[in-house]
Amino acid sequence: MPYSKEHKRRTREQILRAASHAFRAEGVGAVAIPKLMGQVGLTHGGFYAHFESKDALVAEACAAAFGEGGENLLTKVAEGAPGDELRAIIRAYLSRSHRDTPEVGCALPSLAAEIAREPAPVRHAFTQAVSGYLQQLGAYMPTSPADADAPDDASHDAIGDDALVLLSGMAGALLLARAVDDPALSDRILRTSRAFYTRTFAEKGGEAEAGKTT
């Protein structure tokens, strides 16, 4: 046998990691396989020993960007602020640092518009990944994950209404903050949204459960 199984696995992971960063930073359409392989220190031909096509890579990289194994932005931030997870998540999501480093940030604001135009398998992988992300976020929210209503279409797992609104709202704010070319306006979008979502979802008047803090 040539090389080791471990060697191939590592190369594949390197490609996947580079892709998940590049896609978020530059967009799926702007990332070329030759350039991507160059970043990993290989030539373009070798790509097809690891992935069937660019589309297959996009699908996998989407999942990776949201952090399928639980090692993602949400858990990392939450671990750093025990007892105050939700406020910490909102603060981090709507930070200048998140705005300025899309390559390691949430894939929703950077990729969702392009994913919506991608073929079915890619959209499916994205949906699965974002669903997991939403469930994770919901676990940190005051209202319990599954709401008691909606008797007609009670299916899509355990995603809470609040998590849906919070994540999509923060994603929209980050999207706008990144697009705008006036730094003062961009900062203001972050500040205003941070205050709004903290006040609405991470303080007493949330939805259920009252608690600590003034």
Place this chain on the structure above:
Amino acid sequence: MPYSKEHKRRTREQILRAASHAFRAEGVGAVAIPKLMGQVGLTHGGFYAHFESKDALVAEACAAAFGEGGENLLTKVAEGAPGDELRAIIRAYLSRSHRDTPEVGCALPSLAAEIAREPAPVRHAFTQAVSGYLQQLGAYMPTSPADADAPDDASHDAIGDDALVLLSGMAGALLLARAVDDPALSDRILRTSRAFYTRTFAEKGGEAEAGKTT
């Protein structure tokens, strides 16, 4: 003189309109000049009699997509519901029809991620257009357009905090509803967000001003 000035103006406008639709539906990178000119019934070479480059077209089409002259989504919807403009805007923005026809919808969810990676002139045109849009939206909101605080950076025109949060939040919800491949989940994102933004911004407990309705 050949043809008339009017003739040239009309052709230019046709290209611009086709571009603003195609960009929103397919993304800037996926729209090719040859295909675009074909849609207008012309060949690709003629494009450069009307626009200096594709980038110049993108910048103008962004402005057009938001409706620079005041003839846009917001005013159209508001006119149809005198006295209840804000609720009507939220309902229309987060409707299935808006989700399913991006080519004539708001440019924020469909184009912002790509615009953030575009050269400076394009980003500037986008920022101007979205600022106007935000001001227009603010005019329909309970709180007055310019807030009384922020003495250090009081510059960016008259965009209210509420308008910032509402537009970016709705854009994020539409973005997510379009990306997801599960129709039930997509509908739920729209329904939940519509209820949330209506409750938060278009009912008595808004920010200031109490009024009608129960």
Place this chain on the structure above:
DNA sequence: TGTACATCAGTGAACGCGCGTTCACTGATGTAC
């Protein structure tokens, strides 16, 4: 321990393709006489 061998990750030339843009041209048009 040393050598022959089979495997297959990685190489790089080549493919067909569509892109944005240029340019010599053509032919429909409004104006001057």
Place this chain on the structure above:
DNA sequence: TGTACATCAGTGAACGCGCGTTCACTGATGTAC
């Protein structure tokens, strides 16, 4: 009113380029003896 002319919107072949993908190859490696 009818004809000659100048203008320039629109044509379409051509440019250089980089894309995704294929494929005959090469050479580093783990295994068998």
